[in-house]
Amino acid sequence: MKKIGILFGMENTFPPALVEKINSMNIDGVEAEFVKIGGVRMDEPKKYEVIIDRISQDIQFYRAYLKNAALHGTIVVNNPFWWTADDKFFNYALAHKVGVAIPPTVILPHNKHPEGTTDRSMRNLMYPLNWQELFDYVGFPAFLKPYSGGGWKHVYHVHSPEEFFQHYNQTGDLCMTLQRAVNFEEYYRCYVVGQEKVHIMKYDPRAPHHERYVKGNPPPSSARLKEQIEKDALTLCRVLGYDLNTVEFAVEKGVPYAIDFLNPAPDAEITSVGQENFDWIVNAVAEMAVQMAQSGEDPAKELRWAGFLAGKAPSKAATAKKKPKA
Numbered sequence: 134m135k136k137i138g139i140l141f142g143m144e145n146t147f148p149p150a151l152v153e154k155i156n157s158m159n160i161d162g163v164e165a166e167f168v169k170i171g172g173v174r175m176d177e178p179k180k181y182e183v184i185i186d187r188i189s190q191d192i193q194f195y196r197a198y199l200k201n202a203a204l205h206g207t208i209v210v211n212n213p214f215w216w217t218a219d220d221k222f223f224n225y226a227l228a229h230k231v232g233v234a235i236p237p238t239v240i241l242p243h244n245k246h247p248e249g250t251t252d253r254s255m256r257n258l259m260y261p262l263n264w265q266e267l268f269d270y271v272g273f274p275a276f277l278k279p280y281s282g283g284g285w286k287h288v289y290h291v292h293s294p295e296e297f298f299q300h301y302n303q304t305g306d307l308c309m310t311l312q313r314a315v316n317f318e319e320y321y322r323c324y325v326v327g328q329e330k331v332h333i334m335k336y337d338p339r340a341p342h343h344e345r346y347v348k349g350n351p352p353p354s355s356a357r358l359k360e361q362i363e364k365d366a367l368t369l370c371r372v373l374g375y376d377l378n379t380v381e382f383a384v385e386k387g388v389p390y391a392i393d394f395l396n397p398a399p400d401a402e403i404t405s406v407g408q409e410n411f412d413w414i415v416n417a418v419a420e421m422a423v424q425m426a427q428s429g430e431d432p433a434k435e436l437r438w439a440g441f442l443a444g445k446a447p448s449k450a451a452t453a454k455k456k457p458k459a
Contacts, residue, residue, distance in 0.1 A: 135426045138168035138181040140195060142188035147401040147415065151185065154419040163426050165419075173198050179205045182426040185377070185418065186210060187398045208425050210376045211397040220281040221395050222310050224373065231372055233365045234390045236313040237271045240280055247306045267311065268294055274314040279307050281395070290314065315390045317383035319354060321362060322346075324399065324410070325370045325378050326417040327424070331363045334410055336381065346407050353384075362389050369394050377418060 137155055141148040148167065155165035168184060184207055189195035199213040222240045229235045242258055277289040277300055287307060289300035301309065322336040335347035353359040366380040369391060379399035382389040403411040 135163050135182040136180065137163065137165040137422045137426055138184040139165065140168040140184055140186050140188055140199070142191065144187060144402055146403040146411070148187065150403075150411070150415045151419055151422075154415050155422060158419065158423060160423050160427075163423055165422070170198055173201060175201065177201060177205065179207055181207050183208045183210065183422050185422060186213065189213060190216070190398055208430055210422070210425070211378070212374055212376075215374055216397050219373070219395060221278075221393075222280040224369075224395055225310075225312075227372060228369055228391055228394070231368060233368060234388050236315055236390050236392075238310055238312040239267050239271055241267075241301070241309045241311060243306045243308055244301055244304045245306045264294070268297075271311050271313050273297075276312050276314055277301060277304075277309055278312070280310045281308070315383035315385045315392065317385050317390075319358075319384035321353065321382045321384070321389070323362065323366045323380045323382070324414050324417070325366050325375070325380055326414070327376055327421040328367060328371045330417050330421075331366050332410070332413045332417070333359065333362055334406070338381075343405065346405070346410060348407070350409060355387075358384065358387065358389065365389060365391060366394075376421065 139148045139151055152165045152167065155163070163182075168181065179202070181202065184199065184202060186195070186199055186209055189199055196213055196217060199207075199209045200217075203209050203213060222238065225235050225238045242255070242262065246252065246254065273294075274290060274292045275297070277291055277297060279287050287304060287309075291297040291300060291311075297311070320336050320338060322334045324330075324332040324334070326332075333353065335351050337345050337347055353362060362382050365382070369380055370376075370378050373394075375397055377397060377399065378394060379396040380394040381392045383392050384390070399414075400406060401411065401414045406414070
C-alpha cells in the first residue's frame with residue numbers, strides 16, 4: 134500500500150478534506166492519512182510515498198524529519214531542502230532574471246546587530262550606508278518588509294525617507310527589503326499546483342483578512358492579462374521547483390508585477406478562501422498527490438532552480454512530471 138501523509142498544524146478544514154478526497158477516489162493501492170511520528174531514527178524506514186507538508190516552516194523537528202524522509206525515498210511537497218534555503222530577496226532576483234515583472238527591490242542590512250554579533254562583525258559594511266542611491270533606485274512610495282517571512286508581519290508602507298527611517302528603526306535584527314509599491318488597479322492571488330495547474334483568485338490585500346478573497350471571483354480584465362498571469366505563475370513555480378504555492382500579482386497599467394511567491398504552505402482554510410476556492414485546491418492537491426504516489430518519481434532529483442542561475446528560461450517539457458502508472 135502506497136501511503137500519502139498530511140503533516141499539518143493549526144489548520145482545521147484543509148487537511149481532513151484532503152485525506153477524505155484522496156481516499157474517496159478509491160485508487161487501488163493508494164491511501165491517505167495524517168502523519169504520525171515520534172523520535173526519528175537516522176535510518177528510519179520509508180513509511181510514506183508522498184508527504185504534503187503544511188507546518189515544517191514553524192517546527193524545526195518536522196523539517197528535519199522531512200529531510201530524512203526524502204533521503205529514504207519519500208516525495209515531500211514542498212522540497213524541504215530548497216524551502217530551507219529559500220528567501221524572498223533571492224526569489225525576486227531570480228524572477229527578474231527569467232523575465233517576470235518585479236518592482237525595483239533592494240535588501241538592507243539589519244538595523245541592529247543580530248544576537249551574538251557586534252560592530253566588529255560588520256566591518257565589511259560601508260558606513261554611512263548609500264541611502265540616497267537606494268532610494269533613487271526603488272522610489273517612493275515603497276514597502277519595507279522582511280526578506281523572508283509571511284502573513285504580512287512587519288510590513289510597512291512608507292512614502293518618504295523620513296517615514297522609512299521611522300519604521301526601519303523599529304525592525305531590530307530582522308533583515309529587510311525595500312520594494313517599490315505598485316499602484317495597482319487589479320490584484321490576484323493564484324494557486325499553483327504540480328507546476329501545471331493555475332487557479333486565479335481576485336484578491337484585495339487592503340480588505341480585512343476574512344474579506345480579501347473577492348466574492349464571485351471576477352476574472353482578470355482581459356484575456357491577455359489572464360494569459361500573462363498564468364504564464365508567469367507557472368514560470369516562477371517551475372524555476373523554483375515548488376509543487377504547491379501561491380503567487381500574488383499586483384497589476385499596474387496592464388503589467389502584472391509578481392509581489393509575493395514564497396508561500397509553499399499557502400492558506401487553504403475554507404473560512405478564509407471560500408467554498409469555490411477551497412474545493413479547487415482540495416481536488417487539485419489530491420490529484421497531484423495520487424499522481425506522485427504512483428509515479429515512482431525520484432525525490433533526490435536535482436533542484437530545478439540550479440539550471441536557471443545562468444538565466445535559462447524554464448519550459449514545460451523540461452519540468453514535465455512522469456505519467457502515473459495505469
